Amino acid sequence: MYLTVAIPLLILLVLTAAGAIFVKDLIGSVFILSSYSFFLALLWAWQGAVDVAFTEAVVGVGLSTIFLLLTLFLTGSDISQTRYYRSSWMVLVGLVGLGFIMVFGAQDLPRVGNPASPANTHISPAYLRQSLKETQTPNVVTSVLMDYRSMDTLIETTVIFTAGIATSLLLRRKPE
Amino acid sequence: MIFPHDSTIVKTLSRILIPVIQLYAVYLIFHAQYSPGGGFVGGVLFGVSLILTVLVFGSRYSRGFIERVAFRSDGLGLMVFGGIGLLCILWGGEFLNYAALQIPGLENPSKRALGIVGTQIGVGIDVAVVAISIFFSLSPQENEEDTHV
Numbered sequence: 001m002y003l004t005v006a007i008p009l010l011i012l013l014v015l016t017a018a019g020a021i022f023v024k025d026l027i028g029s030v031f032i033l034s035s036y037s038f039f040l041a042l043l044w045a046w047q048g049a050v051d052v053a054f055t056e057a058v059v060g061v062g063l064s065t066i067f068l069l070l071t072l073f074l075t076g077s078d079i080s081q082t083r084y085y086r087s088s089w090m091v092l093v094g095l096v097g098l099g100f101i102m103v104f105g106a107q108d109l110p111r112v113g114n115p116a117s118p119a120n121t122h123i124s125p126a127y128l129r130q131s132l133k134e135t136q137t138p139n140v141v142t143s144v145l146m147d148y149r150s151m152d153t154l155i156e157t158t159v160i161f162t163a164g165i166a167t168s169l170l171l172r173r174k175p176e
Numbered sequence: 177m178i179f180p181h182d183s184t185i186v187k188t189l190s191r192i193l194i195p196v197i198q199l200y201a202v203y204l205i206f207h208a209q210y211s212p213g214g215g216f217v218g219g220v221l222f223g224v225s226l227i228l229t230v231l232v233f234g235s236r237y238s239r240g241f242i243e244r245v246a247f248r249s250d251g252l253g254l255m256v257f258g259g260i261g262l263l264c265i266l267w268g269g270e271f272l273n274y275a276a277l278q279i280p281g282l283e284n285p286s287k288r289a290l291g292i293v294g295t296q297i298g299v300g301i302d303v304a305v306v307a308i309s310i311f312f313s314l315s316p317q318e319n320e321e322d323t324h325v
């Protein structure tokens with residue numbers, strides 16, 4: 001049951017990722033990237049991470065597509081000047097080696113959902129047990145993000161603020 | 177100024193859709209304690225709905241003016257978030273310890289729930305303003321007729 005949904009989604013992810021690279025038209029590439037985000041959102045929702053799926057759907061499919069399109073309208077979508085380099089066999093060997101190392105390292109990770117894994121024994125049981133009593137918040141994700149770990153969220157908000165300020169300063173127009 | 181979109185289909189659809197999007201964004205922020213969602217997603221949705229409103233129905237102001245206003249109010253949401261944390265310090269608690277808020281008639285868990293709602297609103301405002309600010313910084317320069325405000 002798990003594999004029947006996850007495997008087609010993963011194949012679609014790989015196909016759209018490759019398509020976004022190989023398509024010659026940049027605007028088409030942006031839309032393929034947006035469909036990649038859509039499949040990724042479906043995969044998150046299927047994994048049970050609905051918050052992440054929401055964010056991926058709104059930011060990945062909606063907002064970043066709009067920003068990329070606007071950037072293309074500003075800079076032009078002509079890539080005839082772009083030069084493609086033939087990749088050498090060194091790249092192939094390096095990538096295969098890197099993949100081998102990653103698979104080798106993933107052997108030691110505990111299974112997803114294993115109750116004895118460190119992620120499920122360290123502090124998350126305390127959050128799950130006490131969230132409703134201490135913060136009146138049944139959704140533990142929100143209470144961890146906004147109360148137990150609110151300093152992290154404050155700094156994340158600062159990162160977004162910095163991104164907005166930096167974009168406005170870099171692309172500033174002359175005042176009329 | 178920004179001229180309204182000239183297609184009737186776009187206008188009619190937007191008139192129906194934009195209030196639904198805004199309602200859903202507010203729901204995502206205020207219902208995040210019971211269902212998935214939160215200040216970030218709600219803020220992005222609200223910012224996008226405001227961008228859509230300006231693009232479809234036009235505006236008296238130029239793109240540059242909207243961009244400058246958004247730029248100046250960039251830190252507003254961060255000030256709401258940090259201000260709640262600062263209030264907790266002023267009332268004798270730790271930074272962002274919502275139980276220290278002095279609200280009469282509320283138990284500690286209710287104060288924490290209220291603090292979560294307040295900080296969600298702060299995150300939402302910050303993200304919405306940043307989305308509008310980046311959009312209007314990136315959008316192309318004014319046309320000939322746009323510059324005569």
